[in-house]
Amino acid sequence: MTLLREDPLHRRIGADIERRILSGDWAPGDRVPTEVELMADYGCARMTVSRALSDLAARGLVVRRRRAGTVVAHPPVHSAAVVDIPDIQAEVEGRGMAYAHALLKRTERAPAAAEGWMGQGAVLELETLHTADGAPFVIERRLISLVTAPEAEGVDFAASPPGGWLLRQVPWTEAEHRISAVAADRDTARALGLPVGAACLRLERRTWREGRGVTWAWQTFPGAAYDLVARFSPARS
Amino acid sequence: MTLLREDPLHRRIGADIERRILSGDWAPGDRVPTEVELMADYGCARMTVSRALSDLAARGLVVRRRRAGTVVAHPPVHSAAVVDIPDIQAEVEGRGMAYAHALLKRTERAPAAAEGWMGQGAVLELETLHTADGAPFVIERRLISLVTAPEAEGVDFAASPPGGWLLRQVPWTEAEHRISAVAADRDTARALGLPVGAACLRLERRTWREGRGVTWAWQTFPGAAYDLVARFSPARS
DNA sequence: AAGTGGTCTAGACCACGCC
DNA sequence: GCGTGGTCTAGACCACTTA
Numbered sequence: 325m326t327l328l329r330e331d332p333l334h335r336r337i338g339a340d341i342e343r344r345i346l347s348g349d350w351a352p353g354d355r356v357p358t359e360v361e362l363m364a365d366y367g368c369a370r371m372t373v374s375r376a377l378s379d380l381a382a383r384g385l386v387v388r389r390r391r392a393g394t395v396v397a398h399p400p401v402h403s404a405a406v407v408d409i410p411d412i413q414a415e416v417e418g419r420g421m422a423y424a425h426a427l428l429k430r431t432e433r434a435p436a437a438a439e440g441w442m443g444q445g446a447v448l449e450l451e452t453l454h455t456a457d458g459a460p461f462v463i464e465r466r467l468i469s470l471v472t473a474p475e476a477e478g479v480d481f482a483a484s485p486p487g488g489w490l491l492r493q494v495p496w497t498e499a500e501h502r503i504s505a506v507a508a509d510r511d512t513a514r515a516l517g518l519p520v521g522a523a524c525l526r527l528e529r530r531t532w533r534e535g536r537g538v539t540w541a542w543q544t545f546p547g548a549a550y551d552l553v554a555r556f557s558p559a560r561s
Numbered sequence: 562m563t564l565l566r567e568d569p570l571h572r573r574i575g576a577d578i579e580r581r582i583l584s585g586d587w588a589p590g591d592r593v594p595t596e597v598e599l600m601a602d603y604g605c606a607r608m609t610v611s612r613a614l615s616d617l618a619a620r621g622l623v624v625r626r627r628r629a630g631t632v633v634a635h636p637p638v639h640s641a642a643v644v645d646i647p648d649i650q651a652e653v654e655g656r657g658m659a660y661a662h663a664l665l666k667r668t669e670r671a672p673a674a675a676e677g678w679m680g681q682g683a684v685l686e687l688e689t690l691h692t693a694d695g696a697p698f699v700i701e702r703r704l705i706s707l708v709t710a711p712e713a714e715g716v717d718f719a720a721s722p723p724g725g726w727l728l729r730q731v732p733w734t735e736a737e738h739r740i741s742a743v744a745a746d747r748d749t750a751r752a753l754g755l756p757v758g759a760a761c762l763r764l765e766r767r768t769w770r771e772g773r774g775v776t777w778a779w780q781t782f783p784g785a786a787y788d789l790v791a792r793f794s795p796a797r798s
Numbered sequence: 799a800a801g802t803g804g805t806c807t808a809g810a811c812c813a814c815g816c817c
Numbered sequence: 818g819c820g821t822g823g824t825c826t827a828g829a830c831c832a833c834t835t836a
Contacts, residue, residue: 605807
């Protein structure tokens, strides 16, 4: 018999179990049937239900332990959300506005004390203003390690902004983002055309490659211009 | 032969392939050997390499297509970060400070026009101030649908703040977070003890259960007091 | 001691998408 | 067509943990 256009069996089994959990039929802490029982229920091999349960465990809906069995997970106290960190050019153009950028500063220097995690070699310091329909959209200050990413030295960042170039050219293995609200200082206010003290959204990003610092960037948006939206998958912990 | 304390074979194979990708040995766009080839390379069954490659594909390091084979994925232009949305009480106590909260407002009313997505029944409106060592830490305004979560009507939110209760008691299937920087308006400034116009970080959260609105919350933090940190796994798209 | 999940095998059939 | 990944099976052995 051919089952046309159906989901794989392991996913249908997983969805069935998920439905019972979300409907409240199986409450947090309840025991989920064992693999052998489910194997009989669904009339399939043990590997198939095993995969279904493994996927649910990876998504945090159940907790599996040897001997103790599989139980419905408790909803987390901490939740996590996935935030889209957009490419600025794509973001501006996605709103139907004209994108442009200007390189305000480009210097090579030794890292300061607070920048020691980027390594001891020289760093490239850049300052770029991104505009949407001519109005300031974000001011970006960025350090690039010339030890980890030496090819950055020869790049013309006046022609193409550093964010996209880095993402495309320099692989990284780890990153940390910090999102905060800050009051515009004098330089930021002037660059963005805001009053001093205006609320701005700051996105700070640090990336590493195999443990060595690649780049450290601060992007400051006028508070009124920009939101980060985090759509949520029902992950639990 | 017993292999003591080793990782599963499929994970060792996946780590090996990941290493070749991250080291640049296999570049984006390069073809990864087929399952049959890898099966011979590692001397194991096809299901084992299949699982290793599936896991890498789920993490976005490779793209798999029938007939075309498996290729190393291109790094994404858009990246995504996982943000921890902490429970406020845990966050405050994690910093070694004393947590307290006060219920400033509690009313039951019909939803306004902009709140129509929460359904047509009554909503509960709450306003809670959370403090750390006696200083305002966050002001929270929250609507709860009494249609979707009728059990909220009998809860004493002066005794336990609504955030934790909702997470524990009301399962939800979907959520959206919006992170922005705002200037404190008069009410917010008074509640948080800030000057009007001070930069604040706002976290807006909406949750649904099976398509029906559960709750809509705005949490406003003094900008100086709070950052959201997003640690990044090397997910790609 | 025994039950549970975790992994692995060898083989099979199928769906998809280039050729 | 035909090569590739996607899935499924029936069985096996093992590791871990609790009773």
